[in-house]
Amino acid sequence: MGVAIVTGGSSGIGQATAFEIAARGHGVILTYNGNERGARDTVGAIEERGGTAVALRLDLAESARFPAFVSQVRDALASVWPADRLTALVNNAGLGGGSPFVETTEEQFDSMGRALFRGTYFLTQHVLALLADGGAIVNVTSASVTTIERGGGYTVYAANKAAVNTFTQYLAVELAERGIRVNAIAPGATRTLISDNAFGRYAHLVPEIEKKTLLGRLGEPEDIAAVIAMLLSRDGRWITGQIIEASGGYQFGI
């Protein structure tokens, strides 16, 4: 099955993905930024179920540290599994939030862009040397790119996720000669800790989201993890260069 990196494995979609792919036999190198405890919990739960996982700290906004991160990954591969190649990279880590266009500052623009697009782009470039031919990359983007919210505030977030969608398509072209498949998954609203636990803090808004969703509920991290696991598996072998929305049909037909 091989070993996969899952960025942002300390909570939410990344944690559920780490659980799902570990259950399917992958070794997991998961990353966290501030929530070390969440990362330890993820590793502990995987080990309890007989899997193998390692947690490493990674800040997507600090690309100068990516070479050091890659050498930590190389060391973990050699000492824990042992292996010299990864089979998959899941670029999941990210942050939400935003502000109305007229209020958005250059600092907000730069800090979100550094993590969401620039970080994803250059982390992938650094990790690529360790990725086996025939491997897979999944980028977690967002349904907000195509299901435009009337509430606004998404000009920077959604534009960065759109950039990752386009990056996904062109990277699929460049990596096809190595048999590496590159896809994106675009989740709709999913119950995680995103934006300082916005779904918990604004629970009264959840029924409105459910009303706009064909399948009538909020997404759960496991709903997204199942699709990511499929894309990494043999079942996904004929899929590359695609952006797959997983939202229960959010705003579909509205």
Ligand SMILES: NC(=O)c1ccc[n+]([C@@H]2O[C@H](COP(=O)([O-])OP(=O)(O)OC[C@H]3O[C@@H](n4cnc5c(N)ncnc54)[C@H](OP(=O)(O)O)[C@@H]3O)[C@@H](O)[C@H]2O)c1
């Ligand atoms: N939840 C949704 O409704 C939704 C919808 C569409 C797309 N998404 C996308 O799904 C992905 C996962 O988010 P989530 O919903 O699972 O939220 P989450 O529970 O808040 O998890 C986010 C993860 O990303 C990590 N992270 C945040 N900023 C980082 C940075 N600068 N460098 C490295 N890691 C960083 C966090 O690490 P620490 O906590 O350890 O700092 C955490 O592990 C994100 O890319 C998000 O944009 C979410």
